[in-house]
Amino acid sequence: MSQDTTQLDDTGAVDPNLPPDPSRRLWVASACTLGGVAGVATVVPFVSSFAPSERAKAAGAPVEVDISAIAPGEMRTVAWRGKPVWILHRTPEQIKDLKKNDPYLADPNSDRPGFTPAFAKNEYRSRKPELFICVGICTHLGCSPTPRFAVGPQPGLPANWEGGFLCPCHGSMYDLAGRVFKNVPAPDNLEVPPYMFSDNDQLLTIGVNEKPKA
């Protein structure tokens, strides 16, 4: 016998000395559990609605650029997936000087995973030594570093500067192969995107690694 017995209206209060009714406890617990599960499940669609939409996912199409007119020492910036991609035509001098930076770099051989595809895992970080292509987004917090190609001592840069990029936000420095210097906030080298050249080397396609098979 417990509080389930019929009671008169004026004795509505449950006798506190009665033990809890196990069958009611079970239903209370079940209702709370099911309600809780349903409540948590309701959060899923709301949280998911924050993810990139189908339209945003579809917007990542490859970009084709005519590179025949980029002179040595010149850099062009194009948009790919909304990000700046740099196409830098390095001079022979600049290519030669890349090696001088090695002792000051955090990851000179691009050993850290994720930012350098296999084809760019060489001293130039590119398919062709003269053409350097990378995503111009600092690996620290995503600003776009500023080109600082002039060689030699200058404000805000080391005295033996060989030309490179300086991030205006937190002072991270990269060399002309997008390799990050030691002891700056950025942890990684600049990302090299997938790209390919056309057969006559006039066109560059950013976003694909090789020609789609016909």
Next chain:
Amino acid sequence: MAGEKTVETTGLLGWIDKRFPLTSTYKAHLSEYYAPKNFNFWYFFGSLALLVLVIQIVTGIFLVMNYKPDAALAFASVEYIMREVPWGWLIRYMHSTGASMFFVVVYLHMLRGLFYGSYRKPRELIWIFGVAIFLCLMGEAFFGYLLPWGQMSYWGAQVIVNLFSAIPFIGPDLSLWIRGDYVVSDATLNRFFAFHVIAIPLVLIGLVVAHLVALHEVGSNNPDGVEIKQGPKDRYGRPIDGIPFHPYYTVHDIMGVAGFLLVFAAIVFFAPEMGGYFLEANNFIPADSLKTPPHIAPVWYFTPFYTMLRATTSDFTWVLSAGAVIAAAALFLKGKLSGAWRIIIPVILIIIAVLMKTLEAKFWGVVTMGGSVVIMFFLPWLDRSPVKSIRYRPTWHKFLYAIFIVDFLILGFIGTKPPSPTLNVISQIGTVYYLGFYFLMPVWSRLGKFKQVPDRVTFRAH
């Protein structure tokens, strides 16, 4: 009629009071809320913060009537408000000036709490609600800053959202989820707009109510840190060192409001950009996702925390790591922790010290920046001094506070400047002092010769 309340009021007010606690609420929070009679200049800033909140809400509502949260239209719609909407420029300048003045007032309000120990028992919850309000304000300022869709808006949002990508394992997906796109885009602008105009303001208002309810439950602190409720009482049981909030402090605060509005109007009409500190020059250029402006810096109120983020390089994590090891040793050997905590906390600190050098400095920069705000939640338990108010602390404590204020200002100044090796060293020293001030507080706040606290508040009638 059965079940009707008996009330003292009559007429319309009586009719309402029988149905709604109007008179009793008025008495509890205004006419019979007894505040210490020795409030000084520093006590203006709480009510001023409430005033700025009202200014922000009202001007915000009117701005939304003309603003378009769309990446293609946002920048032009702000210019439309500035140039073509009648008096739109005034409403927008009030809102932009209000944002900066909110932080001025709130920083001074927090400093008051720090000086007079307003966070000490039994006011811990008031302080915690207050720090939560501060976090909401930071969120509100950050989300709102994207809306004009200028260069600073865009790259500021890019940097802050990328802070989350520094979190190990889940970071990159988390920042993608926050942006809703692979770069800051229209989707980001729309959701930030939703947070800025509805989500955070709702939470903010709730927290302000909780802050005031908690304050009125325990009563206000005062510059002497003496509890007036424990002092002598008159024959009605009212503390004789207290005076009714209304009319005494309402009139007092109106004077503060008048002074504040003089400054506020002067800025709105004569220097709304405040030399680039309140509205940054680069934000008058539409957002360009391909080019970061040559010098980007957050708005002044974020710069102290931003400087601590920049200060955390991989060399600096050696310093932080060493700090954690020393703290672990000190707590194990000399600490007053009891039982298992004596082992657990030093072990956690050692693990942190090891992780400092295994995880990236970038992550620890984010932790340092976040920690420098979150540490404030723990202030009520970090301060171990036997007295509340700075008035009765040893003189050298006052120097520590003075250096802390100067340090905060220097960190803030450095955050507005482009990075340089010299400034970086200064900011690292400043970061160590900032963190040390809080983390070592359990030690230094106990030391020294404290002055005798009076039984009653010190007050000279004028």
